[in-house]
Amino acid sequence: MDEKILTMKKLLDTSHFTIAITGAGISVPAGIMGFAGMNFPVVMQMTSMTVLKRTPEHYYKMARKAFLGPMFENGPTLAHRKLAELGKQGLIQGIITTNIDCLHTLAGSRNVAEIQGSFGVNKCLSCGKHCDDVQIWNQGKCPRCPDCGGLMAAFPVYEHIGLLDREVEKARSWAAYADVALIIGAEGSYGQVYYPYLRRGTKIVQINPKNTQFDNMAMLNIRATADEVLETL
Ligand SMILES: [Zn+2]
Numbered sequence: 468m469d470e471k472i473l474t475m476k477k478l479l480d481t482s483h484f485t486i487a488i489t490g491a492g493i494s495v496p497a498g499i500m501g502f503a504g505m506n507f508p509v510v511m512q513m514t515s516m517t518v519l520k521r522t523p524e525h526y527y528k529m530a531r532k533a534f535l536g537p538m539f540e541n542g543p544t545l546a547h548r549k550l551a552e553l554g555k556q557g558l559i560q561g562i563i564t565t566n567i568d569c570l571h572t573l574a575g576s577r578n579v580a581e582i583q584g585s586f587g588v589n590k591c592l593s594c595g596k597h598c599d600d601v602q603i604w605n606q607g608k609c610p611r612c613p614d615c616g617g618l619m620a621a622f623p624v625y626e627h628i629g630l631l632d633r634e635v636e637k638a639r640s641w642a643a644y645a646d647v648a649l650i651i652g653a654e655g656s657y658g659q660v661y662y663p664y665l666r667r668g669t670k671i672v673q674i675n676p677k678n679t680q681f682d683n684m685a686m687l688n689i690r691a692t693a694d695e696v697l698e699t700l
Contacts, residue, residue, distance in 0.1 A: 492652020584622025593617025
């Protein structure tokens with residue numbers, strides 16, 4: 468593994484534009500399973516506007532267990548914090564994530580494209596007011612609209628796990644510039660949303676203890692967790 472990490476460091480040092488693409492795997496040490504790891508009824512309830520409207524207390528309890536507790540009490544993970552540091556050092560230009568947990572932003576990363584939205588993208592279910600601040604979910608209960616008192620819902624709920632166009636656009640434009648792409652804890656290319664936009668010749672480094680769809684595309688496969696690898700940087 469050491470030699471592979473050295474190669475990765477060299478790539479990072481010589482690259483002009485590096486992106487990180489992260490999936491559920493990076494958030495596991497914070498206690499988040501991601502939708503893929505949850506059973507179907509939980510996913511249905513977590514993304515149900517009806518459950519949120521009828522029983523906000525129940526919704527909050529569920530969200531706290533699955534996401535909010537890990538986000539505000541356990542996270543961000545070492546890997547999230549390292550990526551934020553690399554961003555500040557100018558070694559990473561953008562992070563594309565399918566995760567909705569805001570852990571990159573909470574770790575201090577600025578250029579993050581959350582292509583499935585997140586708890587940081589919210590809308591009032593009564594008057595439609597938007598609030599792009601994840602901290603509204605850090606107050607022990609479901610957040611209410613400051614204007615009308617209606618319930619605020621996060622993007623994966625009010626859009627039923629859709630794609631957030633403005634973030635997808637950002638992800639695609641970064642992909643088109645990338646000399647190096649670090650793919651971290653992501654299992655697949657997520658319906659080709661950003662993958663085909665990587666420019667030809669982008670060097671792909673994958674960090675994942677598991678086999679994934681990216682195995683054949685990566686010039687370097689580092690079989691370890693994100694924390695184990697990024698700790699060495
Ligand atoms: Zn409102």
